[in-house]
Amino acid sequence: MRKPLVAANWKMNKAIKETLDFIHSFLQLVEDSGDVDIVIAPPFTSLADAFRLLRATNIKLSAQDVFYEDKGAFTGEISPVMLTDAGCSFVIIGHSERRQYFLETDEIVNRKIDAARRNGLEVILCIGESLMEREDNKTFEVLDRQLRDSLKDTAIDGITIAYEPIWAIGTGKTATPEQANEAHTFIRGWVKRKYEESADKMRILYGGSVTPDNIESLLAEPDIDGALVGGASLKPEDFAKIVKSAKRRI
Numbered sequence: 305m306r307k308p309l310v311a312a313n314w315k316m317n318k319a320i321k322e323t324l325d326f327i328h329s330f331l332q333l334v335e336d337s338g339d340v341d342i343v344i345a346p347p348f349t350s351l352a353d354a355f356r357l358l359r360a361t362n363i364k365l366s367a368q369d370v371f372y373e374d375k376g377a378f379t380g381e382i383s384p385v386m387l388t389d390a391g392c393s394f395v396i397i398g399h400s401e402r403r404q405y406f407l408e409t410d411e412i413v414n415r416k417i418d419a420a421r422r423n424g425l426e427v428i429l430c431i432g433e434s435l436m437e438r439e440d441n442k443t444f445e446v447l448d449r450q451l452r453d454s455l456k457d458t459a460i461d462g463i464t465i466a467y468e469p470i471w472a473i474g475t476g477k478t479a480t481p482e483q484a485n486e487a488h489t490f491i492r493g494w495v496k497r498k499y500e501e502s503a504d505k506m507r508i509l510y511g512g513s514v515t516p517d518n519i520e521s522l523l524a525e526p527d528i529d530g531a532l533v534g535g536a537s538l539k540p541e542d543f544a545k546i547v548k549s550a551k552r553r554i
């Protein structure tokens with residue numbers, strides 16, 4: 305049985321004080337996180353302060369992105385070395401907003417994964433199709449391409465995949481549990497063909513308008529091992545409810 309993982313992606317929200325206030329409240333609501341892996345991804349500017357509060361807990365700190373070189377003349381970028389220094393043990397790579405607004409390709413995603421793993425960071429790799437691709441029945445073709453190119457020459461350990469259909473992110477439209485599970489089963493089958501038995505251990509998260517109200521039905525599906533949560537992770541009460549649902553699933 306795979307241990308559920310629930311990750312909060314705050315995107316470009318919360319300054320340092322808001323980050324610390326959230327963590328103080330959240331820790332009171334979720335006293336024992338033992339049965340569920342919890343990951344919180346604040347903006348870069350809050351990472352080091354967040355880590356001061358999280359280091360005594362089981363909650364892991366994540367960045368929302370990383371650059372693929374360790375250091376050098378890359379103005380504005382943050383390296384994996386800097387992330388581990390700030391206390392991160394995870395990084396989200398290939399989020400659809402990075403792909404859409406910052407033109408990240410699967411090749412860039414692949415280089416970022418390589419740099420993150422080389423520096424000991426666990427990766428949450430985001431993949432997913434657009435509405436047009438789904439309507440054109442291209443979902444599996446898109447997932448196949450994203451998996452093949454993002455994971456080129458890459459080992460699978462330390463990687464969690466988040467299936468995030470773009471049409472469900474921040475829109476309030478969740479994939480049905482059956483739609484999500486169908487994509488997860490495809491992803492696990494793909495990983496099994498390439499990496500064999502590792503596929504059974506690898507966690508696949510669902511992301512896209514997850515809330516305290518829909519998390520239980522998503523987690524009831526056999527291939528959904530947790531969630532990557534955007535909007536509903538900004539309030540400690542909502543995120544704590546999602547974590548508690550994941551605990552009940554065990």
Ligand code: PEP
Pocket residue numbers: 313315468472473474475476511512513514532533534535536
């Ligand atoms: C996300 O940002 O990864 C996400 C799934 O956002 P939301 O939950 O707001 O749809």
